[in-house]
Amino acid sequence: MSGAKKHILMISIPAYGHTIPLLELAKKMAHYHKVTFVVSEFLLEGLHRRHLLTDNPTITILSLPDGYHEEPHENALSVQVFSRILQCGIPSAEKLFSTIIPFSGNKNGHSLVSEPVNLVILDNMIAASAKALHNRGIPYCLFNSMSSTLVLQTLQVHADTQVSEEPIKEMLPFTDALPLSALYKALFLQIHEATLLTAGIIINTAYELERGIIDAIRSHPDMKGVPVYCIGPLMPVSKAETGHESIVKWLDGKKDKSVIYVAFGSIATPKPEDIRELWKALVKTEQPFLWALAKKEQHHLSEEILQKMSRQFEDDENSRCLILDWSPQKLILQHPATAVFISHCGWNSAIEGLATGVPVVAWPMSADQRPNAIELVRSGLGVLLEDTGYFSEKTVDAQDIYTALNEVADFARRGVLTKYQLAGLVWRNRLDDITSANGSAEKDFQHLVTG
The missing domain is CATH 3.40.50.2000 (Glycogen Phosphorylase B;)
Known part of the structure; x- marks a missing residue:
């Protein structure tokens, strides 16, 4: 050409x-x-x-x-x-x-x-x-x-x-x-x-x-x-001035490496009982979290949670939880407040995790996601939740999710990087050189x- x-x-x-x-x-x-x-x-x-x-x-x-x-x-x-x-x-x-x-x-x-x-x-x-x-x-x-x-x-x-x-x-x-x-x-x-x-x-x-x-x-x-x-990796360019100001403001109000980011892509969604267990685990961490959950799946949450969602951008205790039907993923992963990424490990999410250096708790659902998750684990960038996805008869236990989050991010030792976060820095620098x-x-x- x-x-x-x-x-x-x-x-x-x-x-x-x-x-x-x-x-x-x-x-x-x-x-x-x-x-x-x-x-x-x-x-x-x-x-x-x-x-x-x-x-x-x-x-x-x-x-x-x-x-x-x-x-x-x-x-x-x-x-x-x-x-x-x-x-x-x-x-x-x-x-x-x-x-x-x-x-x-x-x-x-x-x-x-x-x-x-x-x-x-x-x-x-x-x-x-x-x-x-x-x-x-x-x-x-x-x-x-x-x-x-x-x-x-x-x-x-x-x-x-x-x-x-x-x-x-x-x-x-x-x-x-x-x-x-x-x-x-x-x-x-x-x-x-x-x-x-x-x-x-x-x-x-x-x-x-x-x-x-x-x-x-x-x-x-x-x-x-x-x-x-x-x-x-081809990653979408997301800037605060393109309509995401409220999300950036919410992230800016959180401490570095304190936020749990949850996203399963635009198609994959855990089973209703898994959604409820995930909520329990997130609450138990006592950390702020941002969850991209499609509107058609939000009804699986309790009425109390849904009522709080209407006030989640307000500057009070409700702001610890932010649930959106879609999120600008690159912007969130690049923000210093983001500590860990719960992901289905679709290819786009997998390489965005590598490129931004954010470690993952891998929750594959189907298609190519399990081999992608295995490669992320082999790269030192996270841990894999076992027996997940559309075809699993098991409900993912809240305690297993909580344990995985703490292994990857270790919120109790704030300011000390885990081996997964250190691996993330290495991968981020490598991808910076590659691109x-x-x-x-x-x-x-x-x-x-x-x-």
Whole structure:
């Protein structure tokens, strides 16, 4: 993409965990090229409300009517939900791709995109739609918002790969014999096939974080001639002046390394009985805590708690607890008051914990979250709560949560860093180096925008 400015079209799936990192990549690329960012109609209002969309004149935001919607009270990480995301995302992307204008070519019907496109960057979950681009001679890159393990797993899958007869509850760490459900096999085959024709693989990771896996990807026979760009971590820019002043003021009023931050991403939510046990543990610590809990899940808390929430920004005893339906995660993790992060360990949260140096109490729910959590524990950045998630029949005990929080943060020894907090400082400094002007992530990004 060297020379004059190009027009890059970028598209994700209707899921915040995939859309937000791709949007951050769009903001970076807009310094070099004109970018059209296509977002699911379902997510558009939420991105505006979270102050994540940009006023950059070199980025055009387009809303795609893909037909996706949430069903109330459903298991958000169920196979049915994931299937519906793909069923909405792939056909709508194919329809769009069949009408966009190649950089040199004639327009084919009505299109949301009015200008010729040099390159498309699409989420690898909708890789099946890339055939429409290849057939029209439009180059594309696949964007992987998850750990690079997923990319390596897709390269292992072939038509004769066996399908597990048992339900696969979550992705497993890389193994030579990978058990797959029929759904995941079909998806991984689509990604593998699209990889053979792609102009590059873009991964939201840093080479130093997953060195062995990245090396295995780059040396795979099917990756010959395919560049791999490790340009992460891609973290949303959150500033106090973008509508989060009250949260910053609340954090500013707390002592350094005193706040427990709880967030399970935009999809994952513990079971109702786990929510109540978590509340007990948080109260028992006698520490201030900030909990991002979706509105549709807040009714699992007691009426007394819900009444206190209406006064939680007031300067009294109620201000020790702050419960929000969404929170600016990077802003909170970077604040000196934050001591520990209770996280589901989705990939975005995992690398944000590393990049900000905040140790975690890992509470994986499903998908790739358990292997991510295991890697954080191996990195010295936290502890893992056992037998958690949608498929566990166990209720997580308040005492276990309380014990884990005290092991990681040791609130009784204020001013003395725990081994987990010291490890966090090491990782924060490493990620600062990786993302600096001379770091590997920035070098890969420069190769992407100029190559």
